[in-house]
Amino acid sequence: MNIIKGANLQIRNQELLIHSLVGLLVGFFILHPISMVIYWFDTHGAEYSLISLGKVISDSFSHAFSLHMIGMSIAFSVLGGVIGFGSGLYYRSLKRKDGVLFGKRKLLEQSIPSLIKEGENEFVEFKSSLRHDYYQVKMNKNLEMVIMKSIAGFLNAKGGTLLIGVDDFGEVLGLDNDYFTLKKNDKDGFQQRLITLVSNTFGKNTCAFLNISFHLINRREICTVVIQPSVRPVYVNENSRTIFYLRTGNVTNPLTTSETVGYLQSRQIIKN
Incomplete structure (x- = not known):
């Protein structure tokens, strides 16, 4: 290497x-x-x-x-x-x-079903919902922060695609349960909620690095968030701590302070 x-x-x-x-x-x-x-x-x-x-x-x-x-x-x-x-x-x-756009174009050349079939990887991640808890069968706003962590991981890495409404096994669950928890029970209300979360978590400027769209798969609507790499590092505030998340392989991991410093230094060297 x-x-x-x-x-x-x-x-x-x-x-x-x-x-x-x-x-x-x-x-x-x-x-x-x-x-x-x-x-x-x-x-x-x-x-x-x-x-x-x-x-x-x-x-x-x-x-x-x-x-x-x-x-x-x-x-x-x-x-x-x-x-x-x-x-x-x-x-x-x-x-x-x-080079970054080439990786994204290769993903976008494929259909959404193909992305789902191939499973999660460095540039693709699945999330069952934005705020509906399938285990407790009720709304759980803590899940929104899970989505923010995933977005942060892509922003801090090479970008990628987040599919919401698809579980870890590639089963299309749709967004109806999420819609039911929103004041505006449709994709517009879902998109507004997602943009609000991103703005409050990372700042309004970060929204420019996201492209949100919706697709019908097997008569179920899912949300596709195409994320570009951020020009600056983004952090998630969690329990009075500022945490740096990074997408590596098919997982999104929090980095320690020393790991974050090392990664940002290596990224700066590559840019130069």
Whole structure:
């Protein structure tokens, strides 16, 4: 695993080096000579014609590479290198996002029944309900916090899909029992309750990382929550404690303080 991470880090560093080198060359061979042409036009005003335009450009380019202009050449090379380094960072960011989106696209290419059939994994989790307790056969608001923990786990990891209304064995239970516990007994009331929970638990901005939809499976309605990875860590307040949850494999686990710090540091290294 360390060998793979080292290889990936080396590739990312090579990409940054290439972007910086290309930027340096562009600064030296393009930006500097063009600046000389612009300077000539700016200082000579209308004292040129289209006939002499080719000679002006040729002379300006030659002058840009002369020995006494070495200072300007270095300055533009450095400028180009900085721009190239910035474009390399942006490219790496896009590439990382594409990798995450690729995993999601592979999931979305499949139908909901296929997701259920394949069972839970790193990117898919099932929950029987939002607040209806099937064991006690009554409403249990404590189950809402279980949903929040699952969402936190995906937000802190690579994102994923949470199916509500499906039990651990893949049996479709539907949301009718949850609807019955709400003031507005339908999917709109369910969605409003879910958004309120997310906003109160993680903040309103976190709702932008969630996409909530509903699907009929075997004539039973279930809720699908597609979760993008959060740009910042999210925590769950539980019994006066702030807990960091992370989705690993097919389970969502709380991390200790030292484990949380280690994970966030490793994620920051990967981003860089």
